[in-house]
Every structure is written in C-alpha cells, then in structure tokens.
Amino acid sequence: MPSHYSRLLGIGEEWKVTDVKLDMVHLKVDIYLDYREKCAPCPVCGTFAPMHDTQEERVWRHLDTMQFTTLIHARPPRCKCERHGVKVIDLPWAEKGSHFILMFEAFAIEVLKCVRSNADAMRMLKLDWHQV
Ligand SMILES: [Zn+2]
Structure with a gap:
C-alpha cells in the first residue's frame, strides 16, 4: 500500500511513504513521508547540499481519497548549502507556508x-x- 500512495501523490524516489493510517470512524487517511537521501538541491541555487536536520512535523491536506479526508505528514528537511547556509528544501507537494x-x-x-x-x-x- 505505501508504494501505491507514493504513486498517487506523484512524489519522487527520494521520498518514502513510511506509514499509512486509515481511520474508518472519522473517514480519514494519514500518510507519513520521510526524506531518505543524504543530500538535496539548495532551494536558492539548486546546488546539491548535504542534509542538515529536519523541522517539526507538519501536516498538509491532500485531495480526498474517495470520501476520506487525506492528510500528509512530514518533517521538512533542511540542507546546508555552502553559499546559502541552512535552508528548508523544496517539498514536491506544497508551496512554502501552504497547508x-x-x-x-x-x-x-x-x-x-x-x-x-x-x-x-x-x-x-x-x-x-x-x-x-
Ligand atoms: Zn545555495
């Protein structure tokens, strides 16, 4: 099921679906994602930079899956660019600051x-x- 969800979300190989929780009572599905690469492109200059740390978990609402409210959980990773310092990497599923x-x-x-x-x-x- 996790790989089915990564296809649905259209996210690349660098993100791994670590868990999917179905809540049949509240008609809700929670999808948990983890970044699994050791480096990422700096969001300012695009140069690959080593991973630094991750921020606190955030939640984004996705299009509903059937009648289920679908929520994406992830800790936005930060890379450390030699020129720009520590930056949150671009997340393939959301614009900055958008829930x-x-x-x-x-x-x-x-x-x-x-x-x-x-x-x-x-x-x-x-x-x-x-x-x-
Ligand atoms: Zn940079």
Whole structure:
C-alpha cells in the first residue's frame, strides 16, 4: 500500500511513504513521508547540499481519497548549502507556508468556479468560510 500512495501523490524516489493510517470512524487517511537521501538541491541555487536536520512535523491536506479526508505528514528537511547556509528544501507537494497541497488548491479553485455559492463550496470541500 505505501508504494501505491507514493504513486498517487506523484512524489519522487527520494521520498518514502513510511506509514499509512486509515481511520474508518472519522473517514480519514494519514500518510507519513520521510526524506531518505543524504543530500538535496539548495532551494536558492539548486546546488546539491548535504542534509542538515529536519523541522517539526507538519501536516498538509491532500485531495480526498474517495470520501476520506487525506492528510500528509512530514518533517521538512533542511540542507546546508555552502553559499546559502541552512535552508528548508523544496517539498514536491506544497508551496512554502501552504497547508494545502497544490492539487487540492487547483481542485478547490475549480469547485469555486462551478458552485453557485461559497456555502456549497464549503460543504463540498469540507472547509470553513475563512479557508474558502
Ligand atoms: Zn545555495
């Protein structure tokens, strides 16, 4: 199942799905990812730099898998570039600071274009007024 999820997420070999937890009561799936390379491209200059450490675990919401709310858990890794110092590497599934996965954002915008009201969008996307 983990490799099935890495294909679904469209992430590269450098990320490994370490765990998938299905919560049948709350209709939720939690996917845990780990970066497994010893170096990564610096987000500023693209030069490969050795890994430094990881930040605290963060959670991103992905597009739902069937009716399940899908959450991605990962500790963003930091590399140490000779020129730019310690930097969080680019995460293939999210823009910096976003709690929503890029695919979810694109999907949410499509939904907003199609629905008659924000209330409909909130119900379909399971988001609150502020998020919509
Ligand atoms: Zn750099």
